[in-house]
Amino acid sequence: MSTQTATPDAPPAPETRTKAGRRPSPRPRPRRTQGLTSKVAVNAVLAVVAVYTLMPLTWLLIAATKNYRDLFATNPFSLGDFHLLSNLDALFAYNDGLYGRWLFNSLLYTLVAAVLSTLVSVACGYAFDKYAFRGKEKLFGVVLVGVLIPSTVVQLPLYLMASELGLVDTYWAVLIPSLVNPFGVYLARVFSEGYVPGEVLEAARVDGAGELKTFTKVALPMLAPGFVTIFLFSFTANWNNFYGALMMLNDERLYPVNLGLFMWNQNVYQQPELYPLVIIGSLVAVVPLIIAFLCLQRFWRSGLTAGAVK
Amino acid sequence: MAAPLTRPAKTPPPRAASPSDGPAAPKSPSGPGARRGQRRAVTLFMVPFFALFTAVTVLPMFYAAWMSLFREESSGLGFGGTERVFAGFGNFTEALTNEAFLRSFGHIAFYCVLYIPAMVGGALVLALLVDSAMARARRFFQIAYFLPHAVPGLIASLIWLYLYTPGLSPITDVLDALGANWNFFGHDEAIYSVVNISAWQWTGYNMIIFYAGLQAVPREVLEAATVDGSGALRTALQVKVPMIRPTVVLTLLFTCVGAIQLFDAPKLVQLRANTMGEDWSPTMFIYTAAFKGHDYGLAAASSLLLALVAGLLSFVVTKLGNRWKAS
Numbered sequence: 040m041s042t043q044t045a046t047p048d049a050p051p052a053p054e055t056r057t058k059a060g061r062r063p064s065p066r067p068r069p070r071r072t073q074g075l076t077s078k079v080a081v082n083a084v085l086a087v088v089a090v091y092t093l094m095p096l097t098w099l100l101i102a103a104t105k106n107y108r109d110l111f112a113t114n115p116f117s118l119g120d121f122h123l124l125s126n127l128d129a130l131f132a133y134n135d136g137l138y139g140r141w142l143f144n145s146l147l148y149t150l151v152a153a154v155l156s157t158l159v160s161v162a163c164g165y166a167f168d169k170y171a172f173r174g175k176e177k178l179f180g181v182v183l184v185g186v187l188i189p190s191t192v193v194q195l196p197l198y199l200m201a202s203e204l205g206l207v208d209t210y211w212a213v214l215i216p217s218l219v220n221p222f223g224v225y226l227a228r229v230f231s232e233g234y235v236p237g238e239v240l241e242a243a244r245v246d247g248a249g250e251l252k253t254f255t256k257v258a259l260p261m262l263a264p265g266f267v268t269i270f271l272f273s274f275t276a277n278w279n280n281f282y283g284a285l286m287m288l289n290d291e292r293l294y295p296v297n298l299g300l301f302m303w304n305q306n307v308y309q310q311p312e313l314y315p316l317v318i319i320g321s322l323v324a325v326v327p328l329i330i331a332f333l334c335l336q337r338f339w340r341s342g343l344t345a346g347a348v349k
Numbered sequence: 350m351a352a353p354l355t356r357p358a359k360t361p362p363p364r365a366a367s368p369s370d371g372p373a374a375p376k377s378p379s380g381p382g383a384r385r386g387q388r389r390a391v392t393l394f395m396v397p398f399f400a401l402f403t404a405v406t407v408l409p410m411f412y413a414a415w416m417s418l419f420r421e422e423s424s425g426l427g428f429g430g431t432e433r434v435f436a437g438f439g440n441f442t443e444a445l446t447n448e449a450f451l452r453s454f455g456h457i458a459f460y461c462v463l464y465i466p467a468m469v470g471g472a473l474v475l476a477l478l479v480d481s482a483m484a485r486a487r488r489f490f491q492i493a494y495f496l497p498h499a500v501p502g503l504i505a506s507l508i509w510l511y512l513y514t515p516g517l518s519p520i521t522d523v524l525d526a527l528g529a530n531w532n533f534f535g536h537d538e539a540i541y542s543v544v545n546i547s548a549w550q551w552t553g554y555n556m557i558i559f560y561a562g563l564q565a566v567p568r569e570v571l572e573a574a575t576v577d578g579s580g581a582l583r584t585a586l587q588v589k590v591p592m593i594r595p596t597v598v599l600t601l602l603f604t605c606v607g608a609i610q611l612f613d614a615p616k617l618v619q620l621r622a623n624t625m626g627e628d629w630s631p632t633m634f635i636y637t638a639a640f641k642g643h644d645y646g647l648a649a650a651s652s653l654l655l656a657l658v659a660g661l662l663s664f665v666v667t668k669l670g671n672r673w674k675a676s
Contacts, residue, residue: 089493166394196409250390297503332499
């Protein structure tokens with residue numbers, strides 16, 4: 040499915056590929072031919088909405104190629120002189136490469152936290168599915184309540200606790216809260232039910248494998264698609280985490296990209312020359328995400344449908 | 350919709366959440382030794398999650414409850430530090446009588462009235478259209494609609510902030526050319542600017558979820574409807590939509606929980622739309638109370654009240670949703 044990295048403006052992939060990787064569409068072809076007008080109308084509506092969803096990103100791409108003067112002087116959708124590379128240069132040179140640090144921090148807060156939190160969630164969800172113990176369903180109920188607790192509500196007391204512990208303004212203050220993903224536990228249980236047959240574990244045990252080895256060597260590989268799905272959920276949640284970082288961090292060298300751009304944008308009225316930096320900075324932050332999402336479509340889809348179809 | 354705000358809008362279906370307590374325990378042939386091994390394994394697998402969960406969710410809730418009972422008072426002439434004094438439920442009465450706090454809930458209520466029908470209705474219509482036999486290029490449309498969701502919430506808000514800014518924005522140019530007089534940062538218009546940012550981020554995401562639900566509608570059901578002479582529109586409204594009701598209810602639930610935590614979009618729009626104020630949404634109010642007013646007691650009490658409202662809202666939406674599902 041790697042061919043799906045086409046940019047949004049590329050011609051649509053052939054219809055047949057829609058069905059690749061998922062069960063064939065159950066949609067029956069209608070016997071009566073649909074009126075041509077309604078066909079045109081439906082597709083026109085869909086196209087207009089596509090223009091709406093793609094327009095801001097297209098604008099971002101074009102704006103990122105302009106210098107400060109052209110940004111305000113030229114038509115927003117016409118290309119001025121091509122300044123993409125010099126903008127990139129300026130972005131990574133500004134303030135001794137501060138932006139590069141932010142990118143690194145974002146990677147740390149998102150990738151590392153997502154990998155760890157997925158491991159924690161998968162282990163827990165697997166245990167919920169495959170072992171029996173007293174009070175299991177009650178404990179699982181706690182996890183489900185956790186899914187519903189608004190994270191912004193927890194954020195302020197978390198900040199106050201972190202400041203008592205002297206953790207404010209450290210990597211830990213952002214990392215540790217990101218490790219908890221109750222929804223991941225729920226998903227992991229569902230996936231474990233679906234992907235890991237009990238007999239296989241039994242066979243491993245008969246062969247003398249311990250519980251931990253059974254998990255890492257037998258169950259975890261079978262859970263790989265679920266692992267990626269949960270990872271993606273956790274990844275987006277972390278990448279989106281602005282409120283938490285805003286509270287916890289003062290030192291700009293610890294900022295993730297989104298907080299950094301927010302701070303630049305705060306100063307944009309006094310220093311309008313920051314405009315091109317905010318714009319190119321947004322583009323640089325967004326492009327890898329879009330590529331990653333296009334490549335990993337199969338997984339986020341299965342995550343969404345795990346909730347929707349059941 | 351902020352960071353953490355986006356998180357709950359994912360789709361955990363509490364409904365499917367009480368999975369049959371299937372034959373969970375592997376009935377190991379070997380005796381108590383193996384059972385002890387299993388108990389140890391359960392501990393090993395579960396402790397990391399529950400330890401972290403306790404540290405970053407359970408304890409903070411209790412801590413907030415504790416904090417909400419105290420008030421910071423400046424001692425003496427206000428030069429020395431502040432002193433923490435017991436305030437009982439004083440912070441709660443202060444929050445509940447605080448006009449800005451109450452107004453922020455009013456803003457969110459109005460925001461929900463505008464946003465939820467537009468976003469959920471839009472997503473549903475789009476899903477039905479893409480699912481209809483008439484749609485072409487289904488894959489392209491799905492990707493195009495989903496793309497905004499890949500953009501981090503704050504950056505999405507930032508892009509739209511610039512798209513609302515005259516001089517930078519192609520939209521304001523077009524509106525001017527048409528002679529329309531629309532100020533995205535005006536006193537009355539600003540809320541639409543916020544709604545638009547949320548709708549842009551979430552419509553495609555929920556459309557994909559609805560579409561997945563529609564794809565799972567059994568073929569025979571649709572064929573039967575066609576045989577009965579039901580047209581495409583009637584099939585969509587009377588056969589397809591009822592079959593994905595649980596999905597719609599779930600989306601409503603998480604949209605409400607997300608809406609009540611709204612932060613990123615109004616925080617940015619407010620930079621230009623000065624009349625909104627820094628306490629436009631409840632979360633903004635809490636942030637301002639804590640970090641501008643340094644009134645942690647008030648902020649903690651407000652957080653708990655917000656959690657309470659979110660809980661009540663989830664309860665009501667679930668109840669109403671269940672009734673609708675059963676009808």
